[in-house]
Amino acid sequence: MGQKRACDACHKRKIHCDAPTADAQCNWCDHHSLTCTFNRVRGKRKLKKAK
Numbered sequence: 001m002g003q004k005r006a007c008d009a010c011h012k013r014k015i016h017c018d019a020p021t022a023d024a025q026c027n028w029c030d031h032h033s034l035t036c037t038f039n040r041v042r043g044k045r046k047l048k049k050a051k
Contacts, residue, residue, distance in 0.1 A: 007036045 006017035009029055019026035022038045029036035 005038060005040075007038055008040050009034055009036065011040060 005011075005022075006015075007019055007026055007029060009032075010017035010026060013028075015028065017026045017028070019029075019036055025036040028034075
């Protein structure tokens, strides 16, 4: 099974990322001669207080 996160470039453009692993380059980055990176940090969700 492949990775579940999009690379930074695909996430920014909100397109499907087809990189099989974080070590491989996706087709979009390869076609546009970009470095396929996975440096984006997931933000923490804030929990709402119950009323």
